[in-house]
Amino acid sequence: MDNLNLTDNSRNIEFDDNDGGPYEDVVGTGILLKRVIKEGENDDVKAVDGDIVKISITYHGLGNSTPEEITFTLGYLLNIEGIELACKCMNVGEITLFKIKSHLAYGDVGVTEGPYNIPPNHDLVVQIHLISIVGHQNFLLDDTPVEELLEQFKTIRGRGKFYFQRNEIDRAMFVYNKLLNILQEVTINRCDELLLLEMSILQNNLASCYYKMDDYRNALKMSTAATTINPKNIDFVYKHLIILENLKLYEDGIIFIKKAIINLPSEGIKLERKLNQFMRYKKEIDNSQREIFRKMMG
Structure with a gap:
């Protein structure tokens, strides 16, 4: 059960809730x-x-x-x-x-x-x-092979996904935050690229959790961290743009998209469309602000 390996190796004691005294x-x-x-x-x-x-x-x-x-x-x-x-x-x-x-x-x-x-x-x-x-279990031992660490992290991270898919966001965040805190300690002395990529996955997952809770500022914080470590992850990039758009941070979005076009040339056409969209939104905001200022001065 719960994605764990099961084997039958124990004698069952017959259950009788009326026998055996109080709880x-x-x-x-x-x-x-x-x-x-x-x-x-x-x-x-x-x-x-x-x-x-x-x-x-x-x-x-x-x-x-x-x-x-x-x-x-x-x-x-x-x-x-x-x-x-x-x-x-x-x-x-x-x-x-x-x-x-x-x-x-x-x-x-x-x-x-x-x-x-x-x-x-x-x-x-x-x-x-x-x-x-x-x-x-001690993840902080320096002699633990990176591959073994990543396998263990993947298993536990999968449990976070289980909770996220059930909409048990608090439990999903508990799992992701615990792993992220461990990785932050591990990478102080072991600056391994694969460990950093695992960190970016956890940050991106936390961004999804915060977004689902309508906590867009913390979603942005985690998404920014994830895309900083892993700027070529397409899913991370588009999720970051969704958060920026939700917060109406169009200028930040324009800067981000221009960098993403360089990092992800295969996404050039889609990102150009996004760039035009953000520039249009920014222009609308600028025009609205100018109109408000004009009325105030008039």
Whole structure:
């Protein structure tokens, strides 16, 4: 589920919500409840962001109660928030039943991918066995090959796209911003062209998020950063022009298009049309301002 590799390797404990005692309110608001079925090994060891955890998970009430084994890194929303929070409050070896409110799961959209069909606004009941904390993900190690970093970033960035397509913009931005902050640290000591291109993709994705939220100023800030790093990316260029046009920054647009024509000769005809369009808009604004000034002086 959730684009993670799944293998069946755990015994399912039969679910009976009337058996086993009361639930504990994990965060104090009723959005995540837990009932321990089997105690774990060590109360002092809890998973934290960046830890790679291996769990066996069973979804109850969805027509498929087969346990599935998954391994993922905490802190990047590679799984739903409720499951990430659940893993952080468990001990290794523990088996626990959780009730997760829908806004910590698949919200008002639901999900139809994979073996489950989760309706909108559906509260989940899941059984989790925290098998092990496999290790800790550290993107800042200087000896990590660039290709390996990019592969990991691509996987996590794909999760941001998953949220964006579901219109869960806040979650998409969380993923993109977290990766961008890591890349900004990584590139302090490793000024690699491929890493910079990955940074531009994240900036462009954030520009799309801000634009969808009608925050055009921050969209412009991110789009400017993306096109500065990667001025030959056609999609970035046209998205930047859409933002400039929305903000009526026609003079900035004219300057940008003239540079883009040099960088992207294959787009020359389309960009020339855009240039004429922006020049026409600017002329209309200038004429309007002159008319206002004339009336004020008259």
